[in-house]
Amino acid sequence: MSVRTNPNLLLEMKKYGDVNIESCFNCGNCTAVCPLTTDNESFPRRMIRFAQLGLQQPLLSSKELWLCYYCGECTKTCPRQADPAEYMATARRYAIAHYDRTGLAKLLYTTPGFSIFFLTLLAVIFGWFMYTTHGPMAGDALSSIDFITPEAAHLVIFIIIIVLGGLWGTVMMVAQVGKVNRFPKGVRLNWLGALWEAVGIEALGQKRYRGECESYTEPQPWYLQKWFVHASIMWGFLGLMAASLIDLVFNITEIKALGDSVPIWYPVRLLGTIAGLLILYGTSVALIKRIRKTDESTSHSTLSDWVFLILLWFSGVSGFGLEISLYLPEEPVWSNWISIFHIAVAMELIILAPFTKFAHAFCRTVALYFHALKPISDTNTE
Ligand code: SF4
Ligand code: SF4
Incomplete structure (x- = not known):
């Protein structure tokens, strides 16, 4: 089977991060020390070879790219200072930009000026929209979803196009990784077990991050360990999404039987409060670590890293x-303003998720699914 090469692959990847893998001489130290690499899933050296040889398609179809948690151990042991951990992070940004067919992810990652302009413009549009539909001029309509008015049709169409474009990118990712990792026809697969392992044990439980990766790093209190900071942000975000959805569907704020305001101990309100605390804690620690550059994983921060954390932090605070x-x-008078700000930031985060660092959460879960997928016969013998 012939494989097309892209001689400019390495040059193109350099636009997405601080890549220095020309100096790599393939000793394999990085793969040997990586706590997550296995006989069947070898990285980061194999991923580096793809870039050096211009093998774009094998790189984009690799589940291994997403199995790395950026612990930085490989970078510490590289004799050529090629920084393989940062290369893996850069390759993931490159992959997200290539799964996305709208070109928006590429622009957001490679053009800081456009990125700042676009994000500001979107925030202003959402803010203005919220102000005119839910602000002081529009009366008390905060808990309703009656914002889809004919006047807002342009905005709604714009959002639909972005969301569809983002969804198409995620479909492309699944298709490319799935094509390489498929099993012969007729083999019965334990897809339910793989789904549980990918979503429950790995993505939500952070088993490998908590176990293999953390055992390699300097001892730290549990609340400062990378897996916990990472998990706080993820659990917090999922908790806030769940609380907001339940609130929206059941209109909890409006249930009169609960009194003028829903008590703080009410389950949905409690879920939202705990989730908010987690997100605020996780993003604050992550931002401080990046400002202080405490380890390999925080020593290279791109604009997309900052934007993602800052937006999450603002959404938590507001x-x-x-x-x-x-x-x-x-x-208070400011409550209306703060709600406009909060919803504008949250809308921006959610709508741009497939084009930004958020996409990692989805891509990693897909990769973890293929990592866990095995024929039923193998599962029974384990
Ligand atoms: S340890 Fe460094 S030089 Fe050796 S293969 Fe990895 S990146 Fe290349
Ligand atoms: S950063 Fe950590 S998990 Fe990623 S390739 Fe290097 S050693 Fe492995």
Whole structure:
């Protein structure tokens, strides 16, 4: 089978991060020390060879790219200072930009000026939209979803196009990785077990990050360990999404039987509060670590890393501001402003998820699924 090569692959990847793998002489130290590499899933050296040889397609179809948690151990032991850990992170950005067919992810990753302009513009559009539909001029419509008015049709169409474009990118990722990792026809696969391992044990439980990766790093209190900071952000975000959806569907805020304001101990409110605390804690620690460059994984920060964390942090802070305003004896003037700000930031985060660092969460779960997928006969003999 012939494989097409891209002689400019390495040059193209350099636009996505601080890549220095020309100096790699393939000693294999990095793969030997990586706590996550296995006989069947070898990285990062194999991924580096793909870039050096211009093997774009094998690189984009690798589940191994997403199995790395950026612990930085490989970088510490590289005799050529080729920084394989940062190469893996850069390759993931490159892959996200290539799964996305709209070109938006590429622009956001490689053109800081455009990225700042676009993100600001989107925030202003969402903010203005929220102000005109839910602001002081629009009365008390905060808990309803009656914002899809004919006047908002342009914005709704724009959002639909972005969301569809983002979804198409995620389909491309699954198709490319799935094509390389497929089993012969007729083999019965334990897909349910693989799904549980990928989503429950690995993505939510962080088993490999917590176990294999963390055992290699300097001892730290559990609340500062990388897996916990990472998990706090993820659990917090999922918790906030769940609380917001339940609130929206059941209109909890409006249930009169619960009194003027829903008590703080009410399950959905409690879920939102705990999730907000987790997201605020996780993003604050992650930002401080990046500012201080505490280890290999925080020593190279791209604009996309900062934007992602800062938006999440603002969404957490504004969410708490909103919650506090609900329990004050009188609704303060700023509560409306803060809710406009909170929803604008949250909309930006969610709508741009497939094009930004957020896409990692999805791509890694897909890779973990293929990593765990085995024929039923193999599962029974384990
Ligand atoms: S340890 Fe460094 S030089 Fe050796 S294969 Fe890995 S990246 Fe290349
Ligand atoms: S950063 Fe850690 S997990 Fe990723 S390739 Fe290097 S050693 Fe392996």
